Amino acid sequence: MARKERRIVVLLLAALAAAYAPSSAAGSGDDCAFGSGSLRHFNLPLETQRVTCPSAGVAVFDAYGESLRTPKVRYRHPKGWLHRVPVLSARVSPGRDVEVQVSAPAQVWSRGDDGVQRNDGGDILLGTKWTALREQGLRPGLGFRWAVKLPNTSEETGLGTDQTDVMAGLIVSKTLGRVQLDGNLGLAIMGDPTHEVDQVDVMTGGVAASVLVAPRLAAVAEVEGVGGKRNFDPRMSARLGGVWEGPWPESMLYGALSKGLNSDAPEWGCRMGFAWTWEFRK
DSSP: OOHHHHHHHHHHHHHHHHHHSOSOOSOOGGGGOOSSGGGGTOOTTOSSOOSOOOOTTEEEEEEEEEEEEEOSOBTTBOSEEEEEEEEEEEEEEEETTEEEEEEEESOEEEEETTSOEEEEOOOEEEEEEEEEEOOBTTBOEEEEEEEEEEOOSOGGGTSOOOOOEEEEEEEEEEEETTEEEEEEEEEEEEEOTTSSSOEEEEEEEEEEEEEEEETTEEEEEEEEEEEOSSTTOOEEEEEEEEEEEOSSTTEEEEEEEEEESSTTSOSEEEEEEEEEEEEOOO
16 A cells, blocks of 8 residues: 555544544543443454553453455465464463563464465464553643563464564553543564574564444454564555454453555454453452
């Protein structure tokens, strides 16, 4: 997608936030509370992280399925369909403003346009997030996230890289009435399976907006991606979806459609999932 079109997408996100923001952006204490119940704990179904951690003694679990239309031959991955079902994750807050994360697809399936099918287990992602500054008045919330991807998907299948990747990033979040704005900027140190001994440093980032359209319903949108020098980077995608709190207490249903914004990103995709919270320490 051309640079002009990418700018239009970003401007649309900003317009969405401005349309629903209250006339007075000067925050009071209430400006820092987006939604109620479990809506405060989730950035699902987005990739962009949110500063807010679950309350101490709360665990958040979710499971979703995702289908992607892969654009062309990327490294060893053929053009066709990629499915990840289910992707399981847990986020646990052992203390105030600290979150531990673990996630992995149980299975990854691929069916190329040439009819060849492949499948394998998914890579495991371990991470932690720390809220350094909470929102207060006009000041946005500030947090940091560190994560490591452990290789579990075979490089021989074309679905994985057999490389350990390390990531670190900055998170900024601000609540303006019914709108939650989130921004991420980070660095990832990734292995390159196309070279026997190599390391590639890439930039990661994302901008997201969540709009509370009803007491238990939010519309979400983001633009996120990776910029690097590998032959299967960079990539940039836009995502648009919704989150519904229910039908049970402290649970959520969510879904989103995605569209690739450059030639190396999946052409389009969708994901749907279910999430819930558990208070293990009262």
